[in-house]
Amino acid sequence: MIYRFAYQKKEIGDLYNIDEVRGSKTIKTRQTYIRELLTFYNHLCENKQILLEDTFHTDSESILRIIEPRHVLNYQKWLISAPLGRKKEPYKKTTIAKKTVILKGFFKYLHEQKFTEFPLHHSLVSANITRIDLPNRDVTYDEVKQILEYYKDSPLHYTILLTLATTGLRAAELASAKWRDITKDHNGHWLKIMGKGRKEREVFIIEYVFDAIVKFRKRRGQTIELNSTDNSYLIVTSKMKPYSPGYLSKFVSEMIARTKLPFINNHDRNGFSAHFFRHSYAIEARKNGADIYAISTSLGHESIKTTQIYLAKHEKRETNVGLIWKNKEEF
Template identity: 40%
Template structure:
C-alpha cells in the first residue's frame, strides 16, 4: 500500500504545502520503510526493476533509510539522516522550481518526476548556483567545507539513482570536484592555554565547568556526551578510576577514563541539577541532564556550548574568524595528548578514527613543529 505523503512529496514541495521543516520531519519518519521493502520484494519476485513504480519522494526516502548492516546500531544515525534529507530536499526544491524550464528543455518529458528528466547540464547549473548563492552563514556563499559536504552527498545519491536504473544518465559524473585545498580546510585547533582560560572563566559555574571539562578531557563527540547515561559510569576495580562506557559513531564502543578532577565536576553538575550522585548501573537517566531532568538534544547542547564560549569574550575568542564548537575539543584532545607523548596510533584509537589520515590532519601543525629543521641547529653557534 502506498503512502500518500511520500508519493506526493514533489507536489508538497511544488505547492509549498507546509514549511520545509515539516517535509523534513515526514522524510525522517522511518515507519514507511518496511512497506517500501515489501514493494521491492514484490518486484524482485516478478523479475521487475525494484524501483519501477517509485516516485522521486520515495527514492529520496529509501536512500536515506536504506539498511546496509544487519545490526541496527551500525546504521546511519538520526543526525546523519537529517543532514542527508536537508541536502537532497534543497536540491529537489531547486529542480522543482525549474520544472517549467525542464519541460521545454528536455525531449520526451516524463510526467510526475523530476529526477528522470534531469540532464548533465542541469547538474552543472545547480553546482554553479550552489557555489555562488548567498545561502551560507551571515548571508554569504557556502564555505568550501560546506559546499564539499553537500556535493559529496548529492553525488552519492545521483550515483545510486543511476545504479538502481531509476535514471538513465550517470549524472554523478557531472559533479565537479569540491575537494578542499590545505588552505581551505577549517582551522579547528585548540590549545591548552586556550582551554585553560575557558575552564578558569567558568570554574564557579558547575554546569558550564562540567560540560567544558568533559569535552576537553575525554575527546568525546557532543552527541556521545548528550546521550550518555549515569548508569554507564562505573568504578574500575583494576585501576581504581571511574570510567564511562558507551557507543559512539559507527556503532563503535568506547570506555573512557574519567580523571578524578573531571569526575568531581560531573558530580558538581549533577548536584546543581538535583539528581543522584550515587553510582547506579540501572539508572538510565542522562549523565548531564537538562533543567527538566531529561537528555539534551545534541544540537541544543552544541549550540549552548558555542554560546557560553562566545559569552566569555576572551581575547583569543575575539581574534578568531570562526566560532568554536564542541568539535574543536576533539582537536584539543589529540593535540594535548600528542604533546604529552602519546603515539598517533593511540590517539587514533581513542578518538575512534577509522583512518589514520584523519588523526594526522588533527595533528598537522604539531607534527610540523616536531619535524622543524631549525630545532636541529645549535643556537649558541650564532
C-alpha cells in the same frame, strides 16, 4: 525517493571528514540527507520550465526523471557560487564536499533502482579539499584553561566544558552519555559510549573530572553511586531532561562566546565550538608522547587521516628544522 534513500539500510559512502553510520543512519544524519536533497529538489522545481525546454524527456511526471548530466553539473556550479553560506557568502569547499557526497549517493541510488536513465552520480565533480581549506580549530592548553577558569564557579558550565576538554568526547556523545555506562577499575573511571558509525569505545574520566560530575549530579538530586541499571543521563537540564545533541553543541558555543576572551574571535577561527576541545585533546596527547593511532582510537575516528588533520599544524612545527637553532648560542 528522497525518503527511501535516507532510510535505506545499506552503506551509502563516507561524508568527507564525517563518520557515516553503517547500516542504519542516525536521526541527525537522515535529517541532513533529507534537508540537502530537498534543497536540490526545490531548486529543480523552481527551474522546471527551463529544464523542460532543455530536454527531450518531457513525458515523465517526475522532475527527477527528466534531468540529465549537464543539469546536475549546472546545479553544482550554482551551489559553489551562490551566496548561501554564512554572512551571505559562498559555501566553503568543505561544505561543498559534504553536499557533493550526499548528491552522489542519491544519484547512484536512483540509477541502481532504475529510476533514472543516466548515471548522474558520474556527472558531479569531486571537491578537491586541501588542508588550507579546512577551518582552523587549533586551541592551546592555556586557552582551554582560561575558558575553564571563567566558569569555575558555575557547576553546570564548568562540568560540561571540563568533561569535553579532558575526554575528547563529541558534544553529541556527551549529550547521550548515561550514568550506567560508567565503570571503575584500578586506573580509575571509564565511560562507555556509542560514537558515530555505531562504534563503541571507552573514554577515561580523570578523577577530578569525575568529582565535578558527581558534584553536579548531587545538585540535580541524582544518584551518585555507580549502578549498571541506572538509566539516567550523565548531564541533564534544570528540568531533569537530557540535552539534545544539537542544543548542547549550540549551548557550548554560546557559553564560550560569552567569555569574550581575546582569542575566541580570532579572525581565522570563525567561531569557537565544542569541537575545538577534540582538537585540543589530540594536540595535548601528542605533545605528551601519545601515538597517533592511539589518539585516533581514543577519539573514535573512522580514519587516521582525520586525526592527521587535527595534528597537521602541530606536527609541521615539531619537525621544522628551525628548532635546531633553539638552544644554540647567539651569533
